[in-house]
Amino acid sequence: MSQALQALLCEPRYDGVRRATYVALDVPTWTQAEALVHRFGAAVDGYKVGLELFFGDGPTALSALRSMGKRVFLDVKLHDIPNTVAGALRAIARFEVEMVNVHASGGPAMLTAAREALDRAAEASGVVRPLLVAVTVLTSLGASDLDALGWTGPQAEPGALAERWAGLAVRCGLDGVVASALEARRIRACAPPGFEIVVPGTRPAGAPRHDQVRSLTPGEAMKAGATRLVLGRAVTRADDPLSALAAVWVEMAGA
Numbered sequence: 451m452s453q454a455l456q457a458l459l460c461e462p463r464y465d466g467v468r469r470a471t472y473v474a475l476d477v478p479t480w481t482q483a484e485a486l487v488h489r490f491g492a493a494v495d496g497y498k499v500g501l502e503l504f505f506g507d508g509p510t511a512l513s514a515l516r517s518m519g520k521r522v523f524l525d526v527k528l529h530d531i532p533n534t535v536a537g538a539l540r541a542i543a544r545f546e547v548e549m550v551n552v553h554a555s556g557g558p559a560m561l562t563a564a565r566e567a568l569d570r571a572a573e574a575s576g577v578v579r580p581l582l583v584a585v586t587v588l589t590s591l592g593a594s595d596l597d598a599l600g601w602t603g604p605q606a607e608p609g610a611l612a613e614r615w616a617g618l619a620v621r622c623g624l625d626g627v628v629a630s631a632l633e634a635r636r637i638r639a640c641a642p643p644g645f646e647i648v649v650p651g652t653r654p655a656g657a658p659r660h661d662q663v664r665s666l667t668p669g670e671a672m673k674a675g676a677t678r679l680v681l682g683r684a685v686t687r688a689d690d691p692l693s694a695l696a697a698v699w700v701e702m703a704g705a
């Protein structure tokens with residue numbers, strides 16, 4: 451049954467949603483991550499390595515995924531002074547990931563230093579530069595969290611902040627942003643063509659939200675202008691992850 455479903459999901463009609471998908475490997479060891487990767491087989495070619503796996507088994511996981519020919523979004527959300535972020539990105543460049551991210555709130559000097567560090571590393575190695583995207587307002591933050599942080603008033607409303615930080619990312623030469631689906635339409639309206647809007651934290655209708663606050667369904671996210679979705683617990687913790695993925699892909703393709 452699962453082999454038949456894998457084969458179905460490998461069909462060319464799913465190529466568009468396959469390229470727009472990163473499955474989140476939010477587990478602490480490569481052994482656990484590898485079991486998930488095997489479950490999806492050839493159907494999934496894009497994975498997100500976040501903080502848990504990176505600190506648990508990062509180099510092993512990244513080189514294993516690379517040798518399997520998988521695309522990797524390294525979701526380490528760097529946030530530090532420009533010199534430190536640039537150094538971290540030079541070290542990350544050797545992993546040849548497809549995409550990596552920093553926090554937009556690190557500011558213009560940090561964003562520019564990040565992009566320049568990746569440009570130089572790519573020039574020196576001859577390897578394609580990873581896409582660099584900026585995290586706007588975390589999808590787990592609600593109005594009361596923003597208020598607690600002192601972000602109040604119309605300019606600090608999540609949509610306004612996300613749009614402002616997306617504009618900053620454009621001016622600093624980044625390739626896109628990570629944002630909630632709720633802000634994707636607003637960002638798409640002012641972003642240049644080809645600007646990536648990576649949306650995590652979506653949930654199929656009726657699915658538990660866990661710690662996600664600003665969330666829509668995968669179909670709604672695509673309709674709003676998302677270019678890529680990160681699919682996490684709604685798929686990876688499902689009783690049958692492959693069937694859960696199939697349902698999400700049908701919804702994404704329909705959108």
Ligand SMILES: O=c1ccn([C@@H]2O[C@H](COP(=O)(O)O)[C@@H](O)[C@H]2O)c(=O)[nH]1
Pocket residue numbers: 474476500525585587588589590628629630650651652660662680681682683684
């Ligand atoms: O604003 C953000 C930025 C990153 N994430 C990451 O995406 C996944 C979402 O996982 P779910 O299980 O679907 O909630 C997770 O790895 C986060 O670190 C995010 O959720 N929101």
